[in-house]
Amino acid sequence: MSLQKYSSPKLLKRRKNLWFERFMAIAAVTNLALVTFDLTYVPWRNFWLQGGIGIPLTNFKLHIPVPTIACRDRSVETGQPSRTIQQPVVTCLYDPIKGIEPHRDTQAYLDTVAQLESQLAQKGLEAGLKDIAVQDTLAKLRKLSTEMIETNPFGASGKSGALERIKNRIRSRVASRTNTRISAREAFNIFWSTDNPSYPNYLSPTTWNAEIDWFNQAIQPLIQTNYYRGVDENGNPTNHFWLLDAPFILLFFLEFLARTYHISRRYSNLTWLDAMIWRWYDIPLFIPFSLIAPTWALLRVLPTTLRLHQAEMINLENIQSRAREGFVSAIASEMVEVIIVQVINQAQGSIQRGELTNFLQRTTSRRYVDVNNINEIEAIATHMTHMMVHEVFPKIQPDLEALVRHSIETVMNQSPAYRGLQAIPGIGAVPAQITETLVHDVTQLIHNSLKTALDDPKTADLVVRFVRNFSSSFIQEAQQNNLQEMQSLLTDLLEEIKINYVQNLSEEDITLILDETRQLRQEAT
Structure with a gap:
């Protein structure tokens, strides 16, 4: 039985x-993470390139190791043999997506330093610093x-600040020695x-290692941050992220079509x-x-957050509850004011148009619609009367007799004669018996009379004629005495209610009302 319970088709x-x-x-979380990574990649490229986060205005830098792989050097001129360089795995794989490649000028500078x-x-x-080829390389670096200082190759990538830091650091370094x-x-x-x-002999066999280190x-990481990014035919920076986003878009679009089609088939009153x-x-x-x-x-x-909630991976019930309460508190006051004012205005308009008298006659300006050809007021009164006489009265008759x-x-007992009669031996209990019989007979007579009256068709006709005559007489007298003054007073009363109610409603703290409602709901549960 337990196996059947856990393997039922509904549960499966x-x-x-x-x-x-x-x-x-x-899948939605993965796509959102990929979108967030793509949007933050260019501003955070220095981190992925160097694995470090520096705190502004300080020399502190948090280093995080980033794995490197052999990556093709895309700065090499076309026609030259390709080469591979060690580069962080993230920038090696994602730079092509954003159309980023090493800047030709700054990369040539670093290549010249490596050549030296x-x-x-x-x-x-000893021999190298005096060699002609080395001197040519040093001249090329100068x-x-x-x-680099005059043309500012860092400007196109928005890295001009890196050039300023390079200039400040090189000045400080050389000034500390000169x-x-x-x-x-x-x-x-x-x-x-x-x-x-x-300053002769700045670079010497004794200073070379310290200076190049x-x-x-200090300088090489700043130069490495510079890059060149191409533009597309629309003049926007190159971005091939759509190649990564397209499979997710296709997946969610097909899922949207299938899910909505299933919903339309499940609920017959819904179209696709x-x-x-x-x-x-x-x-x-899927946009x-x-x-x-x-x-x-x-x-x-x-949609990602809602899907996590629907998949029971997170719980948003409390957030949804607070959001609903916030929404209600924001519009409740205005909504109630509008509804109350509209109802009161409708009532005032009905009274001013004389529909109060027309309602009593059921002859309003619009034809009164009777849905079942039954006078509901008379039917309800008859039903209530029968219930009181046949069902309620027998149950309360003992209590009624005790009261009488x-x-x-x-x-x-307030009569001296009655008290004297009770004092006579042998007949002292007779008054009490007479009272008991009288009370029982009177209540029973009333009950029988009511039952007889209700069961008598003539009595019912007389009651109906009485009600009709009463209504017509009341309406005639109301028309003869002119209801204009009464309508004016009712209109003024409704106006006062509207003003005072709306003012009091505006002074109410909706948040406190919602809090009180929440406490009442908790007490009820």
């Missing part, structure tokens, strides 16, 4: 639906440094020289379009925002 279907909901929820290190490693420091204040251009000329007239730690409107919040999942407005893809937060008996005895 529910589990299958839950697993499908969770799969789609995970290779030359000195091959020839040795020229490239001047061009004890002079110089420009960044002069500082680079001194840094990449062995026989500068202002400082350069690789109605079902699509019902699931409107899924639409951002190709990456092609039109990439930042709008963050709208997928809403007590009343009679109270009145008779």
Whole structure:
């Protein structure tokens, strides 16, 4: 029996639906994470490139190890043999998606520095620093440094701040050794020289290792942050993210069609379009925002959150409850005011149009619609009367007799003659017996009379004629005495109620009312 319980078709279907909901929820979370990563990749590229987060205005930098892989160097000119360089795995894989490649000028600068290190490693420091090829490389670095300062290749990528930091650091480094204040251009000329007239032997066998280590730690990472990013035919920065987003868009679009079709088939009063409107919040999942407005893809937060809730992976009941209360508190006051004012205005208009008298006659300006050819007021009165006589009266008759008996005895006990009669031996109990019989006979007579009257068709006709004559007489007298003054007074009364009620309603704190309502609901449960 237990096995049947857990393997019932209904439960299996529910589990299958839950697993499908969770799969789609995970797909939505994955897509949202990918969208967020894409939007933040360019601003955070320095982190993925160097694995470090620096705190502004301080020298502190948190280093996080980022794995590297052999990546093809896309800065190499076409026609030259390709080469591979070690690069962080994230930038190696995602730079092509954003159309990013190393900037030709800054990459040439770093390649020249690497060439200089290779030359000195091959020839040795003593002989290498005097070698003509090394001197040519140093001269090239001085020229490239001047061009870098003058042309600012960092501007196109929005990294001009990196160039300013490079200039400040090189000035500070050279000034710490020369004890002079110089420009960044002069500082680079001194840094990449062995026989500068202002400071000979800046680079020497004894200083080379310290200077090149400082350069690789302080300057090279800043130069590496620069990049070149192409533009598409519309003049926008290259972005191939749609290639990654397209499979998710196709998945969610097909799922949207299948889900809404299933809903329309399940509920016969819903069309396919109605079902699509019902699931409107899924639409951002398959709109190709990456092609039109990439930042709008963050709208997928809403359907993703709802899918996680539907898949029972998170619980939004409390949030939904608070959101509903906030919505109610925001519009409740205005809504109630509008409804009350509209009802009172309608009542005032009806009274001013004389519909009060017409209602009594059932001859209003609009034809009175009777849905069942029955006078409901007379039928309700007859039903209530029969219930009181045949059902209620027999049940309350003992209590009624006790009440009448007590009343009679109270009145008779105040009589001296009655008290004297009770004192006579042998007949003292007779008055009480007479009272008991009288009370019973009177109540029974009343009950029988009412039953007889109700069962008598003539009595019913007389009652109906009485009610009709009473209504017609009241209406005639009302018309003869003119209800204008009464209508005016009723209109003024409703106006006062409207003003005072709306004012009091505006002074009410809706939040406190909602809190009180919530407490009452908790007490009831």
